[in-house]
Amino acid sequence: MATTADFKNGLCIVYNNEIWTIVEFLHVKPGKGNTFVRTKLKNLKTGRVQEFRFDAGIKIELARVERRPYIFSYKEGATTYNFMHAETFEPLTIEKDLINNPDLLKEGQTVEIMYHTDTDTPLTCELPPFVDLEIIEADPGVKGNTATNSLKRAVVETGAEVYVPLFINAGEKIKVDTRTNKYSERVKE
Helix, strand or coil: CEEHHHCCCCCEEEECCEEEEEEEEEEECCCCCCCEEEEEEEECCCCCEEEEEEECCCEEEECCEEEEEEEEEEEECCCEEEEEECCCCCEEEEEHHHECCHHHCCCCCEEEEEEECCCCEEEEEECCCEEEEEEEEECCCCCCCCCCCCEEEEEECCCCEEEEECCCCCCCEEEEECCCCEEEEECCC
């Protein structure tokens, strides 16, 4: 058991018989009344983010979770993804809704799958913060057009659409932020 004083971003807790991870929290001490903790929690089953308020000092049950490295093998159908454990080579099949950004997933990419250790079930699949992808389709770039913040649509090798600056051309590699699905920078070869 832990208390609200142990809260930190990324901590997994059991609340209302569901597993949540703390997205952000704030200890609030109003001028009148008791101290409390305002939190944003993300449900690991549904992915929904909700705000909760806890009285300061109450006991919270911690969820025992473990991160395991996996390598993406292939996609089967529209919603089934197959992975292989990076060390033991055991296969694993999970559904699309457990993956934080499945459109940016490419074969051979290493991901972390979070498991609930008590039940040994996968909770979420997290891509690395940034992935390098090649642009396969984009309007021709205009040389020297770097002064404006204008963006154009581009399709990367996984089939996902990303908005990139006007000077980026097809065939170039870019770094994409998997948390926001946005262009980060050009990859220098």
